Amino acid sequence: MTVRIHMNHAATSATKPKEVVDALTAYLLENSHQSAGRGGDELSAMRTVFESRRALAELFGAGDPSHVVFTSGATESLNMAIHGLAADGCHILATCLEHNAVARPLHLLQKWGRAGVTWLACGPDGGFDPGAVAKAVRPNTRFLVMTHASNVLGNVLPVAEAFAAAKACGLFTVLDAAQTAGHMEVRLDADTDVIAFTGHKGLRGAAGVGGLILSEAAAAHMAPWKAGGTGSQSQSLDMPDFMPDKLEAGTPNMLGIISLRGAAEAIRGAGLANIRGYEKEITGRFVAGLKDLPVDLYGPSGAENRMPVVSMNIPGMDAGVLARRLSGEFGIETRSGLHCAPLAHQTAGTFPQGTLRFSFGVDTTPEEVDYALDALAKIAASL
Ligand SMILES: Cc1ncc(COP(=O)(O)O)c(C=O)c1O
Numbered sequence: 001m002t003v004r005i006h007m008n009h010a011a012t013s014a015t016k017p018k019e020v021v022d023a024l025t026a027y028l029l030e031n032s033h034q035s036a037g038r039g040g041d042e043l044s045a046m047r048t049v050f051e052s053r054r055a056l057a058e059l060f061g062a063g064d065p066s067h068v069v070f071t072s073g074a075t076e077s078l079n080m081a082i083h084g085l086a087a088d089g090c091h092i093l094a095t096c097l098e099h100n101a102v103a104r105p106l107h108l109l110q111k112w113g114r115a116g117v118t119w120l121a122c123g124p125d126g127g128f129d130p131g132a133v134a135k136a137v138r139p140n141t142r143f144l145v146m147t148h149a150s151n152v153l154g155n156v157l158p159v160a161e162a163f164a165a166a167k168a169c170g171l172f173t174v175l176d177a178a179q180t181a182g183h184m185e186v187r188l189d190a191d192t193d194v195i196a197f198t199g200h201k202g203l204r205g206a207a208g209v210g211g212l213i214l215s216e217a218a219a220a221h222m223a224p225w226k227a228g229g230t231g232s233q234s235q236s237l238d239m240p241d242f243m244p245d246k247l248e249a250g251t252p253n254m255l256g257i258i259s260l261r262g263a264a265e266a267i268r269g270a271g272l273a274n275i276r277g278y279e280k281e282i283t284g285r286f287v288a289g290l291k292d293l294p295v296d297l298y299g300p301s302g303a304e305n306r307m308p309v310v311s312m313n314i315p316g317m318d319a320g321v322l323a324r325r326l327s328g329e330f331g332i333e334t335r336s337g338l339h340c341a342p343l344a345h346q347t348a349g350t351f352p353q354g355t356l357r358f359s360f361g362v363d364t365t366p367e368e369v370d371y372a373l374d375a376l377a378k379i380a381a382s383l
Pocket residue numbers: 010011072073074075076099101102147149150151176178179198199210340
């Protein structure tokens with residue numbers, strides 16, 4: 001099988017934009033000895049990191065680049081936000097669509113007896129009523145953490161309304177933007193305290209890097225979850241109390257951080273509205289084509305309120321077998337199973353068997369979408 005078509009963008013992007021490749025190549029050829037704040041060509045390293053911080057602050061609408069914190073990905077970002085904002089005996093709200101990057105840290109806090117968690121219900125297609133937020137708030141509720149879009153069902157959640165309700169109750173708000181950053185506008189507005197993002201999915205940067213975008217209030221109140229060398233205030237065993245050093249410990253992932261500057265440049269060049277428009281178009285084409293096939297489709301019925309993520313099953317066929325046939329017979333790479341989000345499958349009624357997930361990106365072509373539909377038709381007909 002020589003054809004290889006990546007339809008697993010929700011897991012990781014396939015191609016990297018020229019801006020990312022150029023930024024990484026230049027760094028590797030000229031500057032790979034840089035280590036920000038740790039001697040050597042320290043100043044140029046700090047400048048390099050700052051340029052990425054500034055590019056991401058612009059992309060996510062953060063006024064202050066020092067409120068951009070680099071991490072190893074959305075998982076670390078979410079752990080930092082959850083552990084850094086939780087207080088002993090507090091109560092936390094989350095939705096029933098959360099990825100394990102949110103669900104497992106919350107479950108740990110529950111198991112340790114440090115926090116109680118209320119999982120806000122969603123409909124089988126992922127629909128979420130923001131009115132549920134105010135009803136679930138208790139005197140000790142500290143924050144609402146929620147995914148911007150389900151990585152299983154693809155639906156975009158009504159985050160603006162949910163965060164406005166949470167803010168009206170005095171909560172911090174934490175957004176898991178792993179499935180939306182780089183695909184659509186994600187902005188730090190007055191109701192958002194924390195945006196957690198990853199570098200290798202929609203942003204199309206390197207794997208192993210991501211970050212946090214923090215409001216003034218979150219920057220002031222989030223306690224360090226990870227501690228270590230920062231190259232600043234080294235006489236003290238306490239983490240520095242200023243941003244971003246307060247939340248960044250250890251030698252930074254220079255390659256990852258540099259890739260994010262290229263990623264932000266590429267997105268600015270392409271325009272987020274254009275990216276979103278194109279991805280909606282190809283997702284719409286795929287969803288419309290699925291309606292003619294004997295398949296079960298999950299999530300919203302169309303593409304309007306959907307990321308380029310489509311979960312489905314062929315009745316009577318295991319999702320893993322379908323994934324292997326798509327790969328082996330047609331060269332199409334998808335993902336089957338629970339996609340690290342068991343709660344979302346319980347919500348959709350697809351637990352524990354899971355689904356077959358197609359996910360697209362800006363480099364997916366309409367011809368590839370048609371080829372995938374044709375492959376599904378052939379597999380369904382062979383049963
Ligand atoms: C909704 C969601 N949150 C968090 C993550 C974790 O991202 P990463 O593995 O890059 O840390 C993912 C990854 O699939 C995701 O889909």
